[in-house]
Amino acid sequence: MNAEKLKLFMRNYPQGVTVVTTSLDSRLWGITVSAFTSVSLEPPLILVSISKTAPSHEAFTKAKFFAVNLLSHDQSQVSDIFAGLVEGVEKFEKVDYKLSSNGLPLIDNSVGFLECRVWRMYDGGDHTIILGEVIGGDVTRDAKPLVYYNRSYTSIK
Ligand SMILES: Cc1cc2nc3c(=O)[nH]c(=O)nc-3n(C[C@H](O)[C@H](O)[C@H](O)COP(=O)(O)O)c2cc1C
Numbered sequence: 736m737n738a739e740k741l742k743l744f745m746r747n748y749p750q751g752v753t754v755v756t757t758s759l760d761s762r763l764w765g766i767t768v769s770a771f772t773s774v775s776l777e778p779p780l781i782l783v784s785i786s787k788t789a790p791s792h793e794a795f796t797k798a799k800f801f802a803v804n805l806l807s808h809d810q811s812q813v814s815d816i817f818a819g820l821v822e823g824v825e826k827f828e829k830v831d832y833k834l835s836s837n838g839l840p841l842i843d844n845s846v847g848f849l850e851c852r853v854w855r856m857y858d859g860g861d862h863t864i865i866l867g868e869v870i871g872g873d874v875t876r877d878a879k880p881l882v883y884y885n886r887s888y889t890s891i892k
Contacts, residue, residue, distance in 0.1 A: 749884040752806045754817045755783050756832075756840040757798040763827045763840050764794040767818035769883050770862070771803060779869040780854060784862045796863055799853055802839040803867075805846040806881040808890035813842060814881060835871075847874035 750769035757764050770784035781803065785795050795801060806814055813830055815821050831843040841848045851867025879890045
């Protein structure tokens with residue numbers, strides 16, 4: 736299977752869009768991630784998969800905690816900013832957020848967030864798979880989620 740065929744297949748799979756954030760050495764980090772899924776209820780585990788070539792990869796492998804912000808249908812601009820697609824924009828200067836009691840950035844107007852403690856990390860080829868133990872979280876807005884499908888943003892009815 737070549738990479739192009741796999742990407743073509745994955746384009747047909749609609750995915751929610753999250754921004755995974757952390758704080759390390761008094762700097763904030765955030766990256767747009769659609770590779771997010773729940774893994775276990777006992778203990779409560781989720782996973783995110785982060786590209787080894789992403790500049791924020793090192794921060795996420797060093798941090799002990801991270802947050803998953805589930806984006807709303809009207810936050811495609813936020814997704815683009817945290818994917819590094821908007822040139823000349825400092826991620827946390829253009830997006831409103833609050834710091835949780837654990838110091839993790841929670842993005843305003845998201846559908847909700849999870850706060851996680853890093854549980855295990857696994858090699859995932861050109862990505863690192865980070866399993867997080869969910870230590871808190873909430874649904875904070877009654878809004879439809881942002882969906883990424885066929886290389887563009889959409890939502891659900
Ligand atoms: C909708 C969407 C979903 C994405 N999903 C992922 C993902 O699951 N994992 C990942 O490593 N990068 C993903 N990316 C790409 C990263 O967001 C992008 O490489 C970003 O520049 C990394 O941030 P950084 O430059 O600060 O490290 C996605 C981008 C978009 C637009």
